[in-house]
Amino acid sequence: MTNLIATNWLAGSETQGLAVKEMALVLSGDGKVCTVLHSSADVEPNESIDALWSETVCSRICDNLRRVLRDRRFFSEELNLDDNGRTAEFTYIAQGRDRVLLVARDTSRKREALSKLKHLAYVDDATALPNREYFLTELEKIVEHQRLCEGRSAVICCHFEGFGLRQGSVSTAHYDEILQELGVRLAYELRGANSDRDEDYERRSVVARTDFQRFAVILPAIENGTDAEAVAERLTLALQAPVEIGGKTYRARVHAGIGLFPQDGSDAPTLFQNANAATEEARTGEAGEVRFHSGTVKLRTLQRQDLEVELRSALDRGAFALNYLPIVDAATGEVRAVEALLRWPESVMGAHSTSKVIGLAERTGLIVPIGEWVLRESFDQLKSWQDGGQPELRLSVNLSMQEFSRVEIAPRMAALMLQVGVQPSSIDLEITEKMLGRDAVVGYRAMDALHALGVSFIVDNFGTGACSLAQFAHSPVDGIKIDISLVNSLETCERDLAACAAAISSAHALGLTAAAEGVETTGQAELLQQHGCDFLEGFLFSKPLTAPQMREFLANQKRAIGS
Template sequence: MHEKKQASKRRSRGVIVKPLLLGSLLSFAIVSAVVLLLEQGRSHTLFGLPWGAPNGENIALRALIINAIQLGLVCFGLLFRGYDVISRAFRRRINAVYTVMLGLSYGALVLKYFNSTTINAIEQIFGVVGIVGIPATLYALYLLVIVYRRVENRLEDAQELSVKYYNQLITDSLTGLPNRILFQDQLTAKLAEVQKKRKKLAVLFLDLDRFKFINDTLGHRVGDLLLQGVVERLQRVMRRDETLYRLGGDEFILVTECEQKSDGLERANALLHHMEDPFEIDDHELFITTSIGLSWYPDDGEDMETLFKNADMAMYRAKDHGRNNVQQYESVMNVHAVERLQLEKDLRKAIEREEFRVFYQPQIDIDSGRMIGMEALVRWQHPERGMVSPGLFIPLAEETNLIVPIGEWVMRTACVQTKRWHDAGFPHIRVSINLSAHQFTQPSLVSKVRTILEETGIEPKYVDLEITESITMTNVDKAISTMSELTGLGIQISIDDFGTGYSSLSYLKKFPIHTLKIDQSFVRDIPQNSDDAAIATAVIAMAHSLNLNVIAEGVETEEQLEFLRERNCNEYQGYLCSRPLPPHEFEELLANELQMRT
């Protein structure tokens, strides 16, 4: 910074000094020419006036005065030409004064060469005025120096300010990392460097999983502190030749040189490992994972834009594969990216076109074998694709926040259908409806549920809202408050996918819940898998100790059902009983249930 200031000073001095030197030479030449002409004219008579032989010292003094005044005019002219430091009116007055002094000084010089009483008197008057020009010019030059220094200081301040603004432009203000602008410039330069070294360059696109949910739930302050914590943790494990950039939001880029691709994959997996430990933010224990997309120079692109785009696509593939993993770019991803954009476009129109359907899967009491509930599951009947898998469109709906209107529509539709079955004389069983993380954090959730209950006329005790375990642990106090308001409406609440999150038993006993649902991943391999069997057994025992109902999901075999029955699991659902059915088919199950009961 100091070197830049010195260079700037040298340039500004050059702008002034060179013209000033030329102006001085020109001024001296003009005065010398006038004196030479006057000396040549002494042998003649002008206007009938007698010529005299002036003192050489006087002539030299007059020439110096004229030269000083002309030099002052040159200096001010140079200053005013480059910098607008005084008003134009003041500038005109200075020029007028200098012009008068210059005219009087030239007049006094000329009159020195003539002899007469009148001329001598006029010459003395002019001489006095001209003599005054010396201190006036010196003072003016002093002012010139002051003004010049003021301008120079202003230029230095402006330069410092421009550097400050430039640093703000290329640096992320929250984390201090270089941002997208600097990434684009530096990656282009880095590509030229590694090309000479004949090395590979890995571009890692990092995106924090479920950061928006944490940000929306706990507030932007906690979100900002979490981002800073993530950056600090990543910087602790970065190598000297690596650079980390923040693109915005929860997206980061890491650029690193590698000898071979296995080194880059190892590096990416190491970053995932370092993100496993929780972050302590304002008394909140937050778990955050990362999805990483990886592209290679020169295999996946030879310019900055292509490498960035391909790493971005690979990152989305990591999201699609369950998050918290690394995916390398493959050419087939371009096709998937186009399909994804089209799917998102269709998803936005699906609600308007009424393409969604609600299917129902029965929930069975293990002891009696009776149907005591059903889970409402959304399905998408695409006009061209047919039935779109929920595993494909639900994550996309959550990512685009379309899950909120979709979830509200499912809740209303399921309540209307359940009330219709109740009124038709079918068994009064409850309906379980899933709440997404985005829905649960909506400030208007309770009022919307109340409105749906009132408008559909369904009795609240037949409505069970299912929320996932991870939702409750993001902000426990807020979760307890929201669940208490919902149960205050008379509905029930279940914890879905239990065992896959980070629940603390001390929190779990505080939740106003009625049911735990054992995730199907723990049911699928029982009783063969001893670990899954142990987890399922522990969850059932724990739930009973807390006076909670237990439902096992994904039951497909009699062997699984017998295992759950022996451990006193209350209910089950899964393909062993029935797959999810559209309303008209599910109504047949209700009819059979009614016939069994009667």
């Protein structure tokens, strides 16, 4: 029985080449080895554990041995083994009156992975500055503090452009160097805003990269708007100074907007939004322009508020819903994944066209919180299904252009996966060919970061854009999904059938999977199977289902396979 417990406890552990010793030992109360059940280090019966770990760790283990023998209880804790970040989990199980089973497992890699996720969640990769997620978290704390002490704060947003990245005159590598230089300049200029005695957390300024071409600064304690304006002017001058990179000189056009607490927003999201709105107003002026959030900006915002308010209200009251469409293995018919489909509220769609609603959501940026809701809701649902008997099920989610091009998409998604508890390797993110254009610098960085964690990327609506499969050969793309327009005419148009067959063959040659959407007839499914399509999706297998309906659908299939 002891051997079985030890084996189960160490299941899945890699024991070769470990920096941390993994083992299962039966020990006496004074720390002597009685039986070696498993060990990645040389240890013999009757030896002391002193040779296995440091004096501090061994002393702690001996204390725990006595504790477990006294209390007759299962006990587990994680210990730091040294100053290099190595950790191990030690589990103690009493064995009779004077013996304890000790199982030691390496947790260093788990901690390292967690640390990487947290780093990704709060740090901008290109500049090493805090990102939007961290910025908003800190802003909420500062706003709350200033509300309690009736103080004033300011947010400054600096938008820069003119480096010629989109025209190809500066490489991605040089662009990163430019961003790093700008970040250093901001930090240097803000030293004056943080006096040497400002050790209080609430009085120190924060600088972050919050979007592709935007930095943001929090001035946590100011006397008035003039203070914030003076800092904003210094920042714009610093950012507009020439940057020498790779033997070339680059100059930026910079505009800044200021939001003041409490008059421009009594909460962090509103204050940040209004500072950004002021920045957009500043961009209508000359380079170096600094604007406060003004009545003009408010008027322009009010002009588009009606539908925006409806969308926000729908989001706040939970009026959005998700349906799910099964994606089946073309060879076996088994459900391998489900695609999350957003259902727009009837109160919104009843009065407006889909294109108008989506267009407004994209222009106002509401598509981002809506997309975040979709991710959280679908991740929660996937976790529920996996825990309920579908551990291998995958989830496919569509990303909008706005989500894909935001600097913080990778860290926010990493943080969400960490919070919900879903494995990145069970997530497929669907993007379009258009998103992979030559200007998709931020998107490719996000793809690389998420792909490294195990997330897969599928090019949706394949066959409708201008991209060729050759463009995916050196990108973090894992598969394609052939567009419904080609699938619809498979049985009647030889040209479309040939296009599908070529796409499937080319995808496989590049090591990509091939799926087809919009499969509605048995004939379409058979033709796709004959040409080696891996996955099929469409009304032939199921209409979109609610979460409870999909749970029943999956359970019925599992019972059918089991019988």
